[in-house]
Amino acid sequence: MFSPHGPTIRELTVQALSSVERGYDLLAPKFDHTPFRTPDAVLDAVQGELKGMGPFAHGLDLCCGTGAGTEVLRTVCRESVTGVDFSAGMLAVARARVRSDGPPHVAWVRGDARALPFGPVFDLAVSFGAFGHFLPRELPGLFTEVHSVMRPGGRFVFPVGAPPSPESPWYWALLGFDAAMRVRNALWRPPFVMYYRTFRFGDVRRELTRAGFTVEHRALTAFGHRPDGSPCCRLIVATRT
Template sequence: MRAGPTFRELAVQALSSVERGYDLLAPKFDASPYRTPDRVLRPVARALAGLGPFGTGLDLCCGTGAGVAVLREACARQVVGVDFSAGMLARAAAALGAPRTGPEVRWVRADARALPFAAAFDVAVSFGAFGHFLPRERPGLFAGVYAALRPGGLFAFPVAAPPRVGSGPYLALWGFDAAMRVRNALWRPPFVMYYRTFPLPAVRADLVAAGFTVTTAALGELGRRPDGSPRCRLVLARRPA
């Protein structure tokens, strides 16, 4: 089993820029707790299978390619993984190799806030990357995804329910975000990664403002909270046909 990053390696990453940090982390990223786990990927893959078939797919901020693997099950012709870390893209390409069957896979180095595509995809996904974007950047990010989709195209991503106020997970996320804000106030370059800046109501409003029609679907396999609400929802933002 591949060893995960050491504390020292994580500290060096945290004191780097986002891009440089992920270049450094790439060789061990899949053995770290930051990779989206299969228990999240599998329900999303099953949900997309019921919404397709799709011809072409985009994995936004693809990292080492977890979302590309999901899209290869849902798309018939081509899947593109986009990330601005050359190290993560290299790791993704090495891990996936050259698929012998299924859609063509391409890797593109680009900033998600300036996607080099126009009406090119039937579906786009993203996993675990939205904490790297400040709330003021979301409108531009979503507008770029909207432009990259064909009319009728779908932008899908999971959003976890917020932890109960005062609970252990709530305090852990609050503490992490507070530490990152202090770090970014004292150290340059900044490393943007926050866990509490992507609330579903605000995200839905920004998606609607970008032109999407938005629904959500419960990912029931991931469980429910004590009040019966789902622990995780799949956001389904569609560009009108």
């Protein structure tokens, strides 16, 4: 799960007992050596789909972390790519690892996804692996913010994995993680919001529609299908109409 270059158990414990922002500042130098980083297979699959939709002019990587999604945007956006994150530590790593010679021009902005400091300038926005940091009650506000920074016809695109079945060890692992996180947040301040089982496909589609998006989804066939025939991973494509 972790490489020799990743964080130690002690470092992860200190991170988990910090706020989300401070925790990621601490984890940033070793984040790319943890299983929390979005796998290259997911990034490659999304990039392939985006190339079929584009090209685009201006792209936004929402909650960009160390810039893995920003690198995807660089391949499909012609003019500019902006990465936004509220962790200064993650942005520092992103600046160091992502090529900034353009086009497209690459910019980094420290900001909160729930209060984006932009006008309606983007025709593509992506996000990878960040939605567990938002409570379900925050989704309406989050999606409304994204809608407000998109041009008419702009697309908000992100992958969503199908929840594992109770027969899978991953089901119990994620259930245990979320339960432990709830206990931690009940006993310790500041809270560290990170839940794996709260970002549900039906809720996401409903709240995107309420925010003003037209929503479609596509199967990412590289990840196969479940026994009932549904895809193991979907790509959500929400368009500002």
